[in-house]
Amino acid sequence: MVASHPAPLSPVGEEDSAKRRQILDGARKVFLDLGFDGASMGEIARAAGVSKGTLYVYFTDKSALFESIVEQEKLEQGKAVFNLDPERDAVTTLGEFGRAYIQLLCRPGGGSAIRTVMAIAERMPDVGKRFYEAVLAHAIRQVATYLDARVAAKELEIKDTELAAAQFMMSCQATLFQPFIFQAKPTPTRAEIDKVVDSAVRMFLAAYRI
Amino acid sequence: MVASHPAPLSPVGEEDSAKRRQILDGARKVFLDLGFDGASMGEIARAAGVSKGTLYVYFTDKSALFESIVEQEKLEQGKAVFNLDPERDAVTTLGEFGRAYIQLLCRPGGGSAIRTVMAIAERMPDVGKRFYEAVLAHAIRQVATYLDARVAAKELEIKDTELAAAQFMMSCQATLFQPFIFQAKPTPTRAEIDKVVDSAVRMFLAAYRI
Amino acid sequence: MVASHPAPLSPVGEEDSAKRRQILDGARKVFLDLGFDGASMGEIARAAGVSKGTLYVYFTDKSALFESIVEQEKLEQGKAVFNLDPERDAVTTLGEFGRAYIQLLCRPGGGSAIRTVMAIAERMPDVGKRFYEAVLAHAIRQVATYLDARVAAKELEIKDTELAAAQFMMSCQATLFQPFIFQAKPTPTRAEIDKVVDSAVRMFLAAYRI
Amino acid sequence: MVASHPAPLSPVGEEDSAKRRQILDGARKVFLDLGFDGASMGEIARAAGVSKGTLYVYFTDKSALFESIVEQEKLEQGKAVFNLDPERDAVTTLGEFGRAYIQLLCRPGGGSAIRTVMAIAERMPDVGKRFYEAVLAHAIRQVATYLDARVAAKELEIKDTELAAAQFMMSCQATLFQPFIFQAKPTPTRAEIDKVVDSAVRMFLAAYRI
DNA sequence: AATGAATGAGCTTTCATTCAT
DNA sequence: TATGAATGAAAGCTCATTCAT
Known part of the structure; x- marks a missing residue:
């Protein structure tokens, strides 16, 4: 006592x-x-x-x-740190980032926060907006900042780095995220992710590398 | 009786x-x-x-x-015809297509079939899968078929046209679809769509045009 | 059919x-x-x-x-008609009225609307007010109108007939209504009512008869 | 333990x-x-x-x-002492008492013990009965005792002083207590109370004074 | 003695579904 | 076929009460 x-x-x-x-x-x-x-x-x-x-x-x-x-999901997913060291070259960095990003979006085990928030966004716009800002927009800004550095380093030539960042990130999702979220295909395998991300990196650099 | x-x-x-x-x-x-x-x-x-x-x-x-x-939505949106005339050049065709596609995805006035189906996909996987196949995968296949033609016409050089089609379509959504569906930004304007789609077309062709 | x-x-x-x-x-x-x-x-x-x-x-x-x-109770109790013929003399009329009035207030069989409304009046003031107006104030006005006639007929001399009406009606309740509503005594018998009402009439007329 | x-x-x-x-x-x-x-x-x-x-x-x-x-309320309100000095004359004494009594019944600030007990009396008859006895009946008995003294002092002539006491006390409530408890009118002012109590005293004495 | 965390029964209310007509 | 009246299961939520500390 x-x-x-x-x-x-x-x-x-x-x-x-x-x-x-x-x-x-x-x-x-x-x-x-x-x-x-x-x-x-x-x-x-x-x-x-x-x-x-x-x-x-x-x-x-x-x-x-x-x-x-x-x-909670916002904080957790928002603080997912990506290695976007501004000194590193784009091929490696974007490739690594892309793989990590897709794995974040297409986490196995059902129950996707992204889907859940998306579903309710019409009725709880604030919730949707805050989640988007903290997770998706936040990731875009991180990538854009990295791209800024590579532009400064004369590796890339990009007018609108935020748009370019988003383009790259969306490209990485090609054939992976939508089937996953619609339950049309199972969680993508490592090999599938590699293939798609590599292709996205190639396309991106073909367009933006000096 | x-x-x-x-x-x-x-x-x-x-x-x-x-x-x-x-x-x-x-x-x-x-x-x-x-x-x-x-x-x-x-x-x-x-x-x-x-x-x-x-x-x-x-x-x-x-x-x-x-x-x-x-x-019903599946059938209706699945038969949304895009002008993907295999004879036309890629710049014009992809640009037009991209704009139409984004306008389909980001229809104003709430009620989005995509969101609705996505929301329920975990609990009704068949519904999600069939919708994905009939609408999204179907559109990808249409674009892929067009790309096949342009590859044959020696305008483009692409290994996996289905992946490329998906990449292009995702690129077109950059900064537009996600904020829209999360209610983080209002329905994109015509000018915004133009800007993003033009950029996607440029990136895509820079990478894949012979 | x-x-x-x-x-x-x-x-x-x-x-x-x-x-x-x-x-x-x-x-x-x-x-x-x-x-x-x-x-x-x-x-x-x-x-x-x-x-x-x-x-x-x-x-x-x-x-x-x-x-x-x-x-519903309001309407029902509000339309309880009393024989308040302005031609009839006060002794008989007030006596009859008083008995009917007490019988209305102290209806046997539990469940008093007056108590129920009173109980909730603090939280539903409109309900309380409307009930009071339609039932209690309405009865007072009827009696006051009768008194006006008897004043005009020179049987009574009253300055404020509405106050007098209320005084009479309250006097009739003496030793009857409060014990009834507090469950301190059973429903008053006919004899008890007679005694109290007769006394109230006597007091009232001793004070107001010319 | x-x-x-x-x-x-x-x-x-x-x-x-x-x-x-x-x-x-x-x-x-x-x-x-x-x-x-x-x-x-x-x-x-x-x-x-x-x-x-x-x-x-x-x-x-x-x-x-x-x-x-x-x-507790019972005890407190039961011991509310009124100046019912048997030596004092009825006009002054009843007037003073009436004003105090109405002020007790129509206390401003919501929370009325009378209403609260009345409200629950059907479901807790004992509570209701004991409260009635200790507060209301007790006050009636006090007044009746005073009246007994004034009858003995030959100021008044009353057969049933308990009934008369109750009559007087109810008369004092005329147009005041019911509207108050039904929330049909605000707490009565001092002037209103004076007017009604004075009238009740007048009526009572007109009827019972020798 | 005093607490506050925890409970579960019961509350008002909604809604997919049934059924007589 | 079409209706709308009716249902009852289940929802979100509250609250008197218990109990380990």
Whole structure:
């Protein structure tokens, strides 16, 4: 009874109590698998191993829980670091980046955050916008910055590096991302990714290398 | 009750009675605006101008109705004809095509079939797959066929025309489609589309023109 | 099949379908017995002999159903006609009226609308106010009008007949209404009512008769 | 767990520990403002500045807490002393009393114990009955006792002083208490109270003064 | 004694579906 | 065929209550 009260702070007080984590983990799976409407609070409670009531101790309502999930995915995917060392040459760097990027987008195991957010964007525009900015636009800006450096290094000649970055990133998705998200093909293999990314790098450099 | 139930045939002789059309038209709008879960049979009935009961005369349940809508969109968008005359040169043809394609993807006014199908693909993989095949893969094949012709005509040199087609089509979406579908930016203007598609055409031809 | 569709109009269309009546009857009992918060839609459905869903076909929500009950009670109690013939003398008329009035206020069988509305008036001020106006204030005005006539007939001398009317009506309630509503005594008997009302009439006339 | 539970006595030695008081004070406000059903144990805990768990240390359940509040109000309002000095003349005494009584009944600021108890009386008849006895009937008895004295002093002539007391007290409420409790009019002003009470006194004395 | 985390029953409400007509 | 009345299962959410500390 001495030091028995070391941590029992209020659940909401701590930004990241164990229970909160537990709920987020359960909710993540359910939301990403079933979408916002398809997921029920009951199922989330079951997945998280807590009672329905407990959900509402930590999150005001279903939307708040969902937005926390998106926020978390946003942070996690947004901080995916790519090796975009401005000194390195474009062939290697873009190739490496492309492979990492596609693997991020086409993560195996169902439940894609991108799909889930896209699906709800019409009804929760802010959620969609913030996710896009933090993840997709953020990645584009990183690549654009790298391209700026290579332009300065006289390896490339590009007017609009942000557009070019986006072009490259979209090219890398060719035949991979859409079939994946539409469930038309399984998660792309390493070999498929290599082939497509290599081709994208070739096309990109054929167009922009000095 | 005597001979009034000739057989559990489709409600009317023709596969596409006026009522059926009416229902599909109403349902289309509601499903594309609100998604599968967001749409309610009541709202669909109202939009279609029929009673809720009638919905079940023509479609066994909500899923069947939804799949019919997707089927219809599939057929309609699948037959969106692009002028891919194999005789025409690549600059003009790809430019025109690219603009038309982006306008198809980024149609103003909410209700996007692509988003709606994408959203449900995890829970209805067949629906997603069939839609992808009939619309997106089909468009890729059309472009690939055109590219085959231009390769044969010695204008282009491409190993894998299907991959190249997809690359081009994805490049055209750069900075346009994703922000649009995530509600991060408004429907792209004509000028924006022109700029992006022109750049995609330039990049593509710089890489693949002989 | 000829004249088989004579009446199946929309439930809400008819202001007073049988089902609607059935629901109101069930809801009346439950609301008046348990109050707004104490009554549950499930119990109301059971009392009305319909499913919970049906409740919402006829009434938008619990409040709307409650307000309909209050409205109904208002109309019913508001149109309780008292014989306030301006020609009749005050002793008889006020005595008769007083007895009828107390019997209205202290109706046997539990479930008092007055109590129920009073209880919710703080949270639904409009409901409270409208009920008061239509039932209590309306009765006061009727009596005041009668008193005006008796003043004109030189039987009484009263400055403020509305206040006098209210005084008389409150006097009639002495030792009857409050114990009744607080459940401190059972419904008053005829004899008790007679005694109290007679006394109120005597007091009133001793004060106001010319 | 050894000797830490001396016995299931009341939480503390004194019947009215500071904590208990604190809870009662918080609960009073919430119950009187929102009624029994409208008040939640959470809100009560917040208002009292204790945890929800503590509520259950001092009171077995919500009903017990509520009944304690009513008990407390009963005691407090029951001991509201009115200057009913049997030596003083009726005009002054009844006038003073009437004003004080109406001010007690029509206290500004929502939270009326009378309304709250009345509201629940059907479901908690004992609570209602005890409150009526201790507050309303008690006040009537006080006035009746005063009237007895004035009858003995030959100022008044009254057969049933308890009935007369109640008559007077109800007359004082005319046009004031009911509109107030139904939220049909705001808290009566001092001037309004004066006017009504003066009139009630006049009527009463016109009828009962020798 | 006091807490606050956790629960689960129960609430209001919605909605896909059925069925008599 | 077409209807709309009716349903009941299940949703999101609240809250009185319990319990380990």
